[in-house]
Amino acid sequence: MEGSTAPEEFRASIAGAIVTNSLFMLGASFLLGGLKHHAQEFNKAGTRLQGGLLFLATVALMVPSAIAQADRAPGVAFTQTLSAGLAVLLIVAYGLGMLFSLKTHRELFASAEHGAEGEAPWPIGLALATLAGVTVLVALVSEIFVESVQHAAAAFGMTPAFVGFIVVALVGGAAEMASAFSGARKDRLDLSVGIALGSASQIALFVAPVLVLLSYVIGPTPMDLQLWPGAVVMMLIATLTAALVTNSGRSAWFVGVLVLMVYLVFAMTLYLLPPRVQ
Amino acid sequence: MEGSTAPEEFRASIAGAIVTNSLFMLGASFLLGGLKHHAQEFNKAGTRLQGGLLFLATVALMVPSAIAQADRAPGVAFTQTLSAGLAVLLIVAYGLGMLFSLKTHRELFASAEHGAEGEAPWPIGLALATLAGVTVLVALVSEIFVESVQHAAAAFGMTPAFVGFIVVALVGGAAEMASAFSGARKDRLDLSVGIALGSASQIALFVAPVLVLLSYVIGPTPMDLQLWPGAVVMMLIATLTAALVTNSGRSAWFVGVLVLMVYLVFAMTLYLLPPRVQ
Amino acid sequence: MEGSTAPEEFRASIAGAIVTNSLFMLGASFLLGGLKHHAQEFNKAGTRLQGGLLFLATVALMVPSAIAQADRAPGVAFTQTLSAGLAVLLIVAYGLGMLFSLKTHRELFASAEHGAEGEAPWPIGLALATLAGVTVLVALVSEIFVESVQHAAAAFGMTPAFVGFIVVALVGGAAEMASAFSGARKDRLDLSVGIALGSASQIALFVAPVLVLLSYVIGPTPMDLQLWPGAVVMMLIATLTAALVTNSGRSAWFVGVLVLMVYLVFAMTLYLLPPRVQ
Numbered sequence: 001m002e003g004s005t006a007p008e009e010f011r012a013s014i015a016g017a018i019v020t021n022s023l024f025m026l027g028a029s030f031l032l033g034g035l036k037h038h039a040q041e042f043n044k045a046g047t048r049l050q051g052g053l054l055f056l057a058t059v060a061l062m063v064p065s066a067i068a069q070a071d072r073a074p075g076v077a078f079t080q081t082l083s084a085g086l087a088v089l090l091i092v093a094y095g096l097g098m099l100f101s102l103k104t105h106r107e108l109f110a111s112a113e114h115g116a117e118g119e120a121p122w123p124i125g126l127a128l129a130t131l132a133g134v135t136v137l138v139a140l141v142s143e144i145f146v147e148s149v150q151h152a153a154a155a156f157g158m159t160p161a162f163v164g165f166i167v168v169a170l171v172g173g174a175a176e177m178a179s180a181f182s183g184a185r186k187d188r189l190d191l192s193v194g195i196a197l198g199s200a201s202q203i204a205l206f207v208a209p210v211l212v213l214l215s216y217v218i219g220p221t222p223m224d225l226q227l228w229p230g231a232v233v234m235m236l237i238a239t240l241t242a243a244l245v246t247n248s249g250r251s252a253w254f255v256g257v258l259v260l261m262v263y264l265v266f267a268m269t270l271y272l273l274p275p276r277v278q
Numbered sequence: 279m280e281g282s283t284a285p286e287e288f289r290a291s292i293a294g295a296i297v298t299n300s301l302f303m304l305g306a307s308f309l310l311g312g313l314k315h316h317a318q319e320f321n322k323a324g325t326r327l328q329g330g331l332l333f334l335a336t337v338a339l340m341v342p343s344a345i346a347q348a349d350r351a352p353g354v355a356f357t358q359t360l361s362a363g364l365a366v367l368l369i370v371a372y373g374l375g376m377l378f379s380l381k382t383h384r385e386l387f388a389s390a391e392h393g394a395e396g397e398a399p400w401p402i403g404l405a406l407a408t409l410a411g412v413t414v415l416v417a418l419v420s421e422i423f424v425e426s427v428q429h430a431a432a433a434f435g436m437t438p439a440f441v442g443f444i445v446v447a448l449v450g451g452a453a454e455m456a457s458a459f460s461g462a463r464k465d466r467l468d469l470s471v472g473i474a475l476g477s478a479s480q481i482a483l484f485v486a487p488v489l490v491l492l493s494y495v496i497g498p499t500p501m502d503l504q505l506w507p508g509a510v511v512m513m514l515i516a517t518l519t520a521a522l523v524t525n526s527g528r529s530a531w532f533v534g535v536l537v538l539m540v541y542l543v544f545a546m547t548l549y550l551l552p553p554r555v556q
Numbered sequence: 557m558e559g560s561t562a563p564e565e566f567r568a569s570i571a572g573a574i575v576t577n578s579l580f581m582l583g584a585s586f587l588l589g590g591l592k593h594h595a596q597e598f599n600k601a602g603t604r605l606q607g608g609l610l611f612l613a614t615v616a617l618m619v620p621s622a623i624a625q626a627d628r629a630p631g632v633a634f635t636q637t638l639s640a641g642l643a644v645l646l647i648v649a650y651g652l653g654m655l656f657s658l659k660t661h662r663e664l665f666a667s668a669e670h671g672a673e674g675e676a677p678w679p680i681g682l683a684l685a686t687l688a689g690v691t692v693l694v695a696l697v698s699e700i701f702v703e704s705v706q707h708a709a710a711a712f713g714m715t716p717a718f719v720g721f722i723v724v725a726l727v728g729g730a731a732e733m734a735s736a737f738s739g740a741r742k743d744r745l746d747l748s749v750g751i752a753l754g755s756a757s758q759i760a761l762f763v764a765p766v767l768v769l770l771s772y773v774i775g776p777t778p779m780d781l782q783l784w785p786g787a788v789v790m791m792l793i794a795t796l797t798a799a800l801v802t803n804s805g806r807s808a809w810f811v812g813v814l815v816l817m818v819y820l821v822f823a824m825t826l827y828l829l830p831p832r833v834q
Contacts, residue, residue, distance in 0.1 A: 038383075048804070052814045055800070059793055060821045066789055078828055085824050093817050100810040105594075233344055237337055243800070244333070244521070248326070254378035258330045261371050265338045268363050272356055316661075511622055515615055522611070522799070526604070532656040536608045539649050543616045546641045550634055 010223065013146055013172075014208045015061075015231040016165035019266065021173060021200035022054065022242040025180050027259030029192035030245075033184030034253025042189040044249040045108035046101070050197035051243040053097050057204030058239045060086045065227045083224035084216070087209035094205035145172065162270040165231075173199065193246055200242075234266050288501065291424055291450075292486045293339075293509040294443035297544065299451060299478035300332065300520040303458050305537030307470035308523070311462030312531025320467040322527040323386035324379070328475035329521040331375050335482030336517045338364045343505045361502035362494070365487035372483035423450070440548040443509075451477065471524055478520070512544050566779065569702055569728075570764045571617075571787040572721035575822065577729060577756035578610065578798040581736050583815030585748035586801070589740030590809025598745040600805040601664035602657070606753035607799040609653050613760030614795045616642045621783045639780035640772070643765035650761035701728070718826040721787075729755065749802055756798075790822050 033040050063086065064079050101109045146168055153163040170177075176199050183191035208225070215223035227235075241262050245255055311318050341364065342357050379387045424446055431441040448455075454477050461469035486503070493501035505513075519540050523533055589596050619642065620635050657665050702724050709719040726733075732755050739747035764781070771779035783791075797818050801811055 049810070052801070052811070055797075056814050056817050056821075059797075059818055063821055063825050066786070078830055082825060082828050085828070086821060089817060089820055089824070093813065096810060096813050100808070100813075105808055105810070230344070241333075241337075245330070252378070252383055254327070254374060254383070255330070257371065257374050257378075258334050261334050261367060262337055264367055265341055265364060268367070269341050269360060272360050272363070274356055508622070519611075519615075523608070530656070530661055532605070532652060532661070533608070535649065535652050535656075536612050539612050539645060540615055542645055543612075543619055543642060546645070547619050547638060550638050550641070552634055 010146075010211065011225070011227055012161070012164035012231065013168045014203060014211075015227055015235055016169040017172065017203050018054075018058075018200045019165065019234050019238040020169035020263070021176075021196050021203070022238045023259055023263035023266070024170070025173065025177050025196040025199070026193065026242055026245070027256045027263060028177070029180045029184040029189065029196060029256070030251045031253055031256025031260060032181050033187065033189055033192065034251060034256055036185055037187050038252070040184075040187060040189045040251045042193050042246075042249055042251070043109070044247075045105075046190065047193050047197060047246040047249070049097065049101060049109075050194070050201055051239075051246055053093065053205060054197060054201040054239045055243060056093060057090055057201060058235050060090055061204060061208065061225050061227070062232050062236065064225050065229065065232045079224045079226050080222050083212050083226070084222075086225060087212040090205045090209040091213075094202075094209075097205070159270065159273055161273055162267070165234075165270050166267050189251060197242060197246070200239075230269075237262065238266075288424075288489065289503070289505055290439070290442035290509065291446045292481060292489075293505055293513055294447040295450065295481050296332075296336075296478045297443065297512050297516040298447035298541070299454075299474050299481070300516045301537055301541035301544070302448070303451065303455050303474040303477075304471065304520055304523070305534045305541060306455070307458045307462040307467065307474060307534070308529045309531055309534030309538060310459050311465065311467055311470065312529060312534055314463055315465050316530070318462075318465060318467045318529045320471050320524075320527055320529070321387070322525075323383075324468065325471050325475060325524040325527070327375065327379060327387075328472070328479055329517075329524055331371065331483060332475060332479040332517045333521060334371060335368055335479060336513050338368055339482060339486070339503050339505070340510050340514065342503050343507065343510045357502045357504055358500050361490050361504070362500075364503060365490040368483045368487040369491075372480075372487075375483070437549065437551055439551055440545070443512075443548050444545050467529060475520060475524065478517075508547075515540065516544075566702075566767065567781070567783055568717070568720035568787065569724045570759060570767075571783055571791055572725040573728065573759050574610075574614075574756045575721065575790050575794040576725035576819070577732075577752050577759070578794045579815055579819035579822070580726070581729065581733050581752040581755070582749065582798055582801070583812045583819060584733070585736045585740040585745065585752060585812070586807045587809055587812030587816060588737050589743065589745055589748065590807060590812055592741055593743050594808070596740075596743060596745045596807045598749050598802075598805055598807070599665070600803075601661075602746065603749050603753060603802040603805070605653065605657060605665075606750070606757055607795075607802055609649065609761060610753060610757040610795045611799060612649060613646055613757060614791050616646055617760060617764065617781050617783070618788050618792065620781050621785065621788045635780045635782055636778050639768050639782070640778075642781060643768040646761045646765040647769075650758075650765075653761070715826065715829055717829055718823070721790075721826050722823050745807060753798060753802070756795075786825075793818065794822075 030040075064082050146164070149168050149171060150160065150163055153167055154160075158167065176195055180192040180195040183189065183195070212223050212225060215221070241259060245251075245259055308318075342360050424442070427446050427449060428438065428441055431445055432438075436445065454473055458470040458473040461467065461473070490501050490503060493499070519537060523529075523537055586596075620638050702720070705724050705727060706716065706719050709723055710716070714723065732751055736748040736751040739745065739751070768779050768781060771777070797815060801807075801815055
């Protein structure tokens, strides 16, 4: 029982984290920064890369769900093979994106890297091993975390969709949000946008694919990337909105309001959605 | 009978007005201006705000329809509560947009305000009361108007979908179109774009939400924001097209042709659509 | 039997050529150019026109399929009349686009025309007659071509959807791809983007509509523009991706990787898709 519903909740919390990071974290950064500073500018090259990666990831994550939706029953084997293939593609894209931003075109990302100027670089082997280890750890911890939040929220009468998409993502991203908001207040919007889009695309391009591939090794059943249609629509609108508002490289408080409003529309819908419908 | 179909026709004419203003009014302004002037420029900050508001409104108006479509029967109570919540959100966004463009960042909208430079500002209380009064009046008048146009057009063999979406919107927006086209001919494209996107977002962010909220007080049955899927797709494409073409802040006659073509595709589809299908 | 399935395959290969040209040809040009040159710039006005035309064409091609999908059975007569009307609209838009880029605003496209500077202009009558003749020829040849590729690929166990969308489009566009890639290596990205988007929009705005109209004269049954939902989604994402990445007028190798990844996602999906599902 436990084992069979876990993948469902994982996928909801992955989609929720992408939506929350690219709408709430970004919008609140714009709003908080804009309330203090009349107008703010940020580095365009870095945000375009993040926006492009995020859009690609959303397209890849959408495909299995779109096909399952359009054709009713394409078969479980098909969805799982496709998900594994897409997972490999996404990890390759993530790796090439790192190569681009840290090696071949690092001068474009100068300002975004600024925050880490005091740190010595890690050896690549250690960095990759740590990254893999942390991902597995996060996956295991978040299973326990999601479950306990789910129980607590059910006691308040919240729907599972609202909890998985909104509450878990907000609580789980609290630390990153604190950094993003503090950057925005200090007129370092580069940092805020980088954290918001960076963490969204890291989940989509690294955490989700690694979980899919790991589920073949350690999970009770292989996990696929099939989401319910509403989640796909929200991810698409969230990443499109993030790409549109970061495209100009400038911001004022009202841009933050607009982005937060889109998030509120989603949160309100999920809050009101009757449980059986999700 | 009359009372029960009215909300349906209202919603169709709201969606039609948004599509007609953001495609036909904008496209014809670009074309008419472009036939006289080789290339035209317009203020970007103002159109970006309007474009952003319009996109937000489309997302909000889409959500109830998308959920109803995806999940077949989510229940009438759910759709109505959600519509009322979204209506409040849209009105708040509209108010904050006014605060942004008229108070905190008015310097960004200098050129677009130009046309009203001679007018003395109204006291805020009077302005709001007038706005509310005019909206109710327009709603009542347009019920009679829509009905009489519907009868006339049916005599010509036009489908109800074509009448509600295209004919009513074109006739109802005639006065604004005259202003927009005259601005375009005088190389004041700021004004034309402002009128086209401004009236589209005013309908989406103020008229539609106010009608939803008023329907709880004065209507026979509460009105919700649920539209047929084709209307949602048209609104989404219309606002996306408007956002894309206004984004560069420059125009030539062919941009107008492209936008008008998208409108013609919709008009032709609605004209040919057999009545029972809508 | 043969005659009744041909329109289906035609439509698949038209959609496949649009997707392949706007993703694979464009992405590979960016990647190949970017591996040789650190950063590349290209003419924005020309690509914006192509991007705009392509988006319009995708919207027009989508409408019959979207309505058929949303409303289940709108009737064959409706779909055929609508397809014929849309075909006329698209050809008019194509003609006006030529007028714009070759006559009234040719100075905007100076750089993109560069490659043809040595050629003397053809008389308009001869040019049009040649264009019409070549189109009919291509249609007849590609029927034979598609069929033989289909047989060969079936022997390798490839699904018909993969063959129609990917294999036929890659083989059929080989000559244009060679030009586009060679332009990219010579830092003439204008040329590459022009060929990729130009050939995609030529298929959508000229070849497909002419085939629809010709099918009334020479075909066994009139051909319409109705595609399966997955093809519509892919066309929409492909043209949106092409519009987004060409919008900035600058490129580096990783932009090519992103575009190619989207194409790989589609190719992988079509390769794995069980035959009966398409």
